[in-house]
Amino acid sequence: MGSSIEIEKPLSEWAAVYFGAGAKVQALKRLSGGASQETWAFDVAASGTKHALILRRAPGGVAAARSSEAVSLATEAALLGATAKSGVRVPDVLHVSPPGSALGEAFVMRRVTGETLGRKILRDEEFTLARTRLTRDCGEALARIHAVPIAGLPELPRSLGEDQIAKYEAIYRGFDLPRPVFELAFAWLKANAPAPAVPVLVHGDFRLGNLIVDAEGLGAVLDWELAHTGDPREDIAWLCVNSWRFGQSERRVGGFGDLPDLLDAYAGAGGARFTPAEIDWWEILGSLKWGVMCMIMYGAYKTGADPSVERAAIGRRVSENEIDLINLFEGLGRHA
Amino acid sequence: MHDAPSAKELIEAVKAFIDKTAAPQLTGHAAFHARVASNALATVLRELDIRPAAEADEKARLESLLGVTGEPVETLNRRLCEEIRTGRMGLSTSGLLPHLKSTTIDQLSVDQPGYSGLRSAAR
Numbered sequence: 001m002g003s004s005i006e007i008e009k010p011l012s013e014w015a016a017v018y019f020g021a022g023a024k025v026q027a028l029k030r031l032s033g034g035a036s037q038e039t040w041a042f043d044v045a046a047s048g049t050k051h052a053l054i055l056r057r058a059p060g061g062v063a064a065a066r067s068s069e070a071v072s073l074a075t076e077a078a079l080l081g082a083t084a085k086s087g088v089r090v091p092d093v094l095h096v097s098p099p100g101s102a103l104g105e106a107f108v109m110r111r112v113t114g115e116t117l118g119r120k121i122l123r124d125e126e127f128t129l130a131r132t133r134l135t136r137d138c139g140e141a142l143a144r145i146h147a148v149p150i151a152g153l154p155e156l157p158r159s160l161g162e163d164q165i166a167k168y169e170a171i172y173r174g175f176d177l178p179r180p181v182f183e184l185a186f187a188w189l190k191a192n193a194p195a196p197a198v199p200v201l202v203h204g205d206f207r208l209g210n211l212i213v214d215a216e217g218l219g220a221v222l223d224w225e226l227a228h229t230g231d232p233r234e235d236i237a238w239l240c241v242n243s244w245r246f247g248q249s250e251r252r253v254g255g256f257g258d259l260p261d262l263l264d265a266y267a268g269a270g271g272a273r274f275t276p277a278e279i280d281w282w283e284i285l286g287s288l289k290w291g292v293m294c295m296i297m298y299g300a301y302k303t304g305a306d307p308s309v310e311r312a313a314i315g316r317r318v319s320e321n322e323i324d325l326i327n328l329f330e331g332l333g334r335h336a
Numbered sequence: 337m338h339d340a341p342s343a344k345e346l347i348e349a350v351k352a353f354i355d356k357t358a359a360p361q362l363t364g365h366a367a368f369h370a371r372v373a374s375n376a377l378a379t380v381l382r383e384l385d386i387r388p389a390a391e392a393d394e395k396a397r398l399e400s401l402l403g404v405t406g407e408p409v410e411t412l413n414r415r416l417c418e419e420i421r422t423g424r425m426g427l428s429t430s431g432l433l434p435h436l437k438s439t440t441i442d443q444l445s446v447d448q449p450g451y452s453g454l455r456s457a458a459r
Contacts, residue, residue, distance in 0.1 A: 178414045184436065245452065312376065313372050320447075329427060
């Protein structure tokens with residue numbers, strides 16, 4: 001983990017180049033969350049203006065060889081640039097710091113004001129107007145993300161539905177813990193797989209928690225670490241997975257909207273015309289994936305890698321995904 | 337063997353210690369973990385209450401679905417997984433989805449009784 005002393009000096013040196021001599025780094029603070037990357041908030045005071053900024057940095061400035069498919073910080077910065085050009089609201093990137101530099105592997109972006117906590121966005125009065133706009137905003141943002149020309153992007157992992165089934169089934173079987181509901185989901189997904197789509201840029205974790213929402217609606221799309229090329233329906237369905245409705249189950253889209261409206265906004269912004277029945281398959285895959293991820297987190301306790309009570313307890317959240325899958329199976333007839 | 341205090345009483349006592357004495361003195365990460373620890377003990381208390389009858393019901397349903405008796409629940413569940421994996425049972429199998437639903441509702445009543453999906457399932 002980086003200390004503020006370790007990064008304040010190289011950050012000040014960068015600020016003096018970018019904003020001019022006399023620019024001062026202030027209020028540098030490590031933000032919580034984001035286990036795989038460091039996220040810091042800071043201000044730069046320069047010529048009477050205060051710039052609110054964020055530093056995203058590899059732990060200790062050095063990217064570990066990670067087994068996950070998470071993209072590098074340089075790729076994340078490139079994606080922010082490319083999606084901004086396609087009209088997606090994302091933070092402006094001011095600087096990309098290469099591995100081995102004084103700051104380490106990192107990038108600096110503008111800090112967008114707003115809320116990321118799902119429960120607040122869904123319940124607080126200040127987001128009343130935003131909630132009426134979020135479905136449309138998300139549909140448009142997703143259509144624009146999926147329209148980004150892949151040719152101009154850094155190399156991204158490719159992961160279609162069948163790749164994800166294979167990956168998560170192998171992990172699930174590795175645990176040797178029988179879960180008949182997951183077994184049914186794997187079998188059903190394989191038996192009912194849709195024709196693969198032409199791969200597009202997929203955000204990979206587009207949901208409340210990773211979206212900055214302000215009083216007017218969607219402010220910025222964050223957390224591009226899981227970006228890959230794949231099926232556009234994956235992103236649409238992930239936003240619908242009940243785990244990301246934060247208790248507001250009756251609104252299928254993120255707890256704030258209805259799927260037909262999202263699909264209309266998506267098609268209206270130039271995206272393909274998808275049907276709710278198509279999204280069912282991907283939402284089942286999404287719930288199953290999150291269930292296996294909860295098993296992975298519990299696995300970290302079981303193997304002793306992370307002996308915290310939090311990792312142990314998360315194993316008792318797997319049943320949340322099981323009931324979501326059962327509710328989805330029961331609902332299949334409604335969209336047939 | 338005697339049981340005064342019972343396992344339930346001991347867990348209740350430890351939970352009360354965490355909630356009333358330990359947690360108020362903690363901050364930050366430790367306070368968060370104390371809350372998680374208290375919730376974990378609440379899960380154990382619900383399990384002591386709910387599991388015996390729920391597991392007996394689950395076993396009876398599994399025996400009826402699989403046509404097998406005299407095996408522990410875990411073995412029956414492994415058999416069921418195998419039936420589903422090989423395609424011999426699926427969504428169209430009579431009684432399968434209702435069984436899985438009942439089992440999952442019982443499991444959630446122990447694990448996360450406040451989960452939104454549990455309310456949806458009950459409707």
